[in-house]
Amino acid sequence: xxxxxxxxxxxxxxxxxxxxxxxxxxxxxxxxxxxxxxxxxxxxxxxxxxxxxxxxxxxxxxxxxxxxxxxxxxxxxxxxxxxxxxxxxxxxxxxxxxxxxxxxxxxxxxxxxxxxxxxxxxxxxxxxxxxxxxxxxxxxxxxxxxxxxxxxxxxxxxxxxxxxxxxxxxxxxxxxxxxxxxxxxxxxxxxxxxxxxxxxxxxxxxxxxxxxxxxxxxxxxxxxxxxxxxxxxxxxxxxxxxxxxxxxxxxxxxxxxxxxxxxxxxxxxxxxxxxxxxxxxxxxxxxxxxxxxxxxxxxxxxxxxxxxxxxxxxxxxxxxxxxxxxxxxxxxxxxxxxxxxxxxxxxxxxxxxxxxxxxxxxxxxxxxxxx
Ligand code: HEM
Numbered sequence: 001x002x003x004x005x006x007x008x009x010x011x012x013x014x015x016x017x018x019x020x021x022x023x024x025x026x027x028x029x030x031x032x033x034x035x036x037x038x039x040x041x042x043x044x045x046x047x048x049x050x051x052x053x054x055x056x057x058x059x060x061x062x063x064x065x066x067x068x069x070x071x072x073x074x075x076x077x078x079x080x081x082x083x084x085x086x087x088x089x090x091x092x093x094x095x096x097x098x099x100x101x102x103x104x105x106x107x108x109x110x111x112x113x114x115x116x117x118x119x120x121x122x123x124x125x126x127x128x129x130x131x132x133x134x135x136x137x138x139x140x141x142x143x144x145x146x147x148x149x150x151x152x153x154x155x156x157x158x159x160x161x162x163x164x165x166x167x168x169x170x171x172x173x174x175x176x177x178x179x180x181x182x183x184x185x186x187x188x189x190x191x192x193x194x195x196x197x198x199x200x201x202x203x204x205x206x207x208x209x210x211x212x213x214x215x216x217x218x219x220x221x222x223x224x225x226x227x228x229x230x231x232x233x234x235x236x237x238x239x240x241x242x243x244x245x246x247x248x249x250x251x252x253x254x255x256x257x258x259x260x261x262x263x264x265x266x267x268x269x270x271x272x273x274x275x276x277x278x279x280x281x282x283x284x285x286x287x288x289x290x291x292x293x294x295x296x297x298x299x300x301x302x303x304x305x306x307x308x309x310x311x312x313x314x315x316x317x318x319x320x321x322x323x324x325x326x327x328x329x330x331x332x333x334x335x336x337x338x339x340x341x342x343x344x345x346x347x348x349x350x351x352x353x354x355x356x357x358x359x360x361x362x363x364x365x366x367x368x369x370x371x
Contacts, residue, residue, distance in 0.1 A: 001139065002041075002044075002045050002139070003214050005041060005044045005045060005139075006041055006214065006315070006316060006319060007213055007214065007319070009037055009040050009041050009044070010037065010319055010320055010323050011211070011371050012040075012053060012054065012371075013033060013036075013037050013320075014211070014323060014324075014327055014368060014371055015368075015371045016033075016053065016054075017033075017327075017328065017358060018327075018360055018368040018369070018371065021328075021358060021359060021360055023359075023360065023365075024359065025329075025331070025357045025358065025359035026357065026358060026359075027333055027355055027356070027357055028355065028356060028357075028358050029353055029354070029355050030181075030182060030185055030353075030354045030355070030356060031178070031182050031349075031350070031353035031354055032353070034177075034178045034181040034182055034320070035072075035174070035175075035178045036052035036053055037178075037316075037320065038173070038174040038175075038177045038178045038316070039051060039052055039068060039170075039174055040052050040053065041316060042169060042170060042173055042174055043064070043170075044141075045141065045142060046113075046141060046142045046143060046166055046169060046170070047113045047116075047117065047141050047142070047143055047166075048139065048141045049064075049113075051064040051065060052065065063109060064109065067102070067105055067106055067109060068170070070098075070102050071102065071106070071170075071171065072175065074095070074098060074099060074102065075171075075175065075345055075347070106167065107163060110162075110163040110166050110167065111159065111163065113143060113166065114143055114147070114159055114162055114163065117141065117143040117144060117147060118147060121144065121147060142165070142166070142169070143162060143166070146161070146162045146165065147162070150162070169309070172307070172309060173309045173312070173313065175236065175347040175349075176236040176237065176313060176347055177313050177316050177317055178347075179234070179236040179347045179348065179349050179350070180227070180230055180231060180234070180236055180313070180317050181317055181320055181321060182349070182350050182353075182354050183230050183233075183234040183350060184226060184227060184230040184317070184321055185321070185324070185330070185354060185356065186338045186340060186350060186354050187226075187229075187230055187233070187282050187340075188226065188325075188330075189330060189331070189332050189338050189354075189356055190282075190332075190337045190338050190340070191282055194226060194282070194284060195325065195330065197222055198222055198223055198226060198322075198325050199325050199326070201220055201221070201222045201223065202220065202223070202322060202325060202326045203326075205219040205220060206219070206220075206322075206326065208363045208364060208367075209367075210367065211323060211326065211327065211364075211367055211368075211371070212319070212322045212323050212326050213319075214315060214319055216322070217315065217318050217319065217322070220318065220322060221288075222284065223318055223321065223322050223325075224287075224314075224318060225284035225285065225286075225287040225288065226284045226321070227314065227317055227318060227321070228284070228287050228292055228297060229282060229283065229284040229286070229287065231297070231299035232270045232271075232276075232292070232297055232299070233270065233271070233280070233282060234342070234348060235266055235267060235270060235299040235348070236299070236347040236348055237266075237299070237301075237347065237348075238265070238266060238267035238348050239263045239264065239265060239266070239267070240263070240264045240266060240301050241301075241305075242261050242262065242263055243261075243262045243263075243264070243305065244259060244260065244261055244262065245257070245258055245259065245260045245262060246258065264298075264301075266298050266299065267348075269296065269298070270296075270297065270299075275296050276291065276296070277291065300313075326361070326364060327360065327361060327364050327367075327368055328358045328359060328360055328361060329358070329359045329360075329361055330356055330357070330358055331356065331357040331358075332356060332357070333355050333356060333357055338354065338356075339351070339352050
């Protein structure tokens with residue numbers, strides 16, 4: 001249902017890059033491009049709104065951007081009290097106070113989005129234009145759908161639930177995809193042979209007469225292998241989220257009492273030399289031979305609480321990377337390799353935001369100029 005939104009947003013990012021280049025090779029900072037893309041896609045699906053880039057200049061957009069900037073900053077902070085309970089009662093870093101303040105701002109903003117959608121729906125019902133129970137995108141958004149459910153079962157789908165869903169999607173679904181795209185581009189810039197192979201696959205299966213779209217994705221196995229290999233080496237949720245044992249159990253001879261907080265160190269599993277050949281080497285080809293089978297590669301978790309956004313995330317990442325590789329020639333800014341140091345933060349971001357040189361591919365210039 002939202003394919004056109006994703007493609008439009010990727011198209012707008014290409015257009016901006018193409019215009020910046022003006023036919024030449026120019027330096028771009030990619031982390032913020034990926035972050036803006038992820039937020040725009042998510043907010044258009046949630047509320048039919050776009051808060052970054054061209055046209056997003058009003059007070060509402062500014063407020064959203066300020067709130068999200070603070071969310072990302074706070075995510076990057078560890079709270080001492082989570083690890084050393086002695087600090088819990090003093091909130092020595094003031095993290096909890098900032099979180100409470102931020103939560104209030106976020107709640108007010110999300111309530112505005114819900115009320116705005118509610119008002120639009122009542123106007124469209126009054127004008128008995130039932131088909132326009134959608135926003136100006138002409139599509140029902142997540143909030144539209146949840147408000148329809150609220151009409152049927154108000155107790156089950158309160159405003160609180162809707163705001164919770166908005167927050168979960170924004171927090172779980174943007175940073176993770178942004179980080180994966182940044183790591184993937186960094187890895188292929190350090191491995192030009194991988195970039196060339198991916199480009200050859202795209203030229204062979206997509207061609208040069210249209211920009212890659214979501215329907216092309218199932219044909220691009222090597223591109224998916226690059227994404228799997230990136231998620232193996234740089235999983236954006238390296239410890240999953242904390243789980244709790246619902247009963248006493250024994251795992252690998254360890255007795256785990258009921259109610260224990262359990263963290264799965266998938267970063268270590270993904271780099272375990274007993275499980276992977278040349279475990280720290282970036283080698284997308286390993287997935288051609290089925291090396292990733294079983295429960296060795298679990299970047300989205302497994303079981304009932306595994307990531308419900310896995311296929312959406314994979315789709316956005318593949319569409320973005322594939323189109324960038326198809327449309328531009330990419331190079332490192334200097335001779336030295338891209339620094340792959342991991343920064344701190346919940347989604348294991350790159351310590352230094354990625355910069356690269358980008359130049360429109362001659363064969364695709366015509367297509368790009370029409371975006
Ligand atoms: C590369 C992209 C992504 C990665 C690597 C990722 C990874 C994860 C992981 C590891 C978990 C925790 C699973 C567990 O503890 O067992 C999770 C949970 C979750 N993810 Fe994702 N995710 C990604 C994208 C997304 C997207 C795009 C969305 C939303 C549209 C999303 C929504 C969620 C939600 C709502 C949860 C909580 C599920 C629950 O607790 O039941 N994720 N994700």
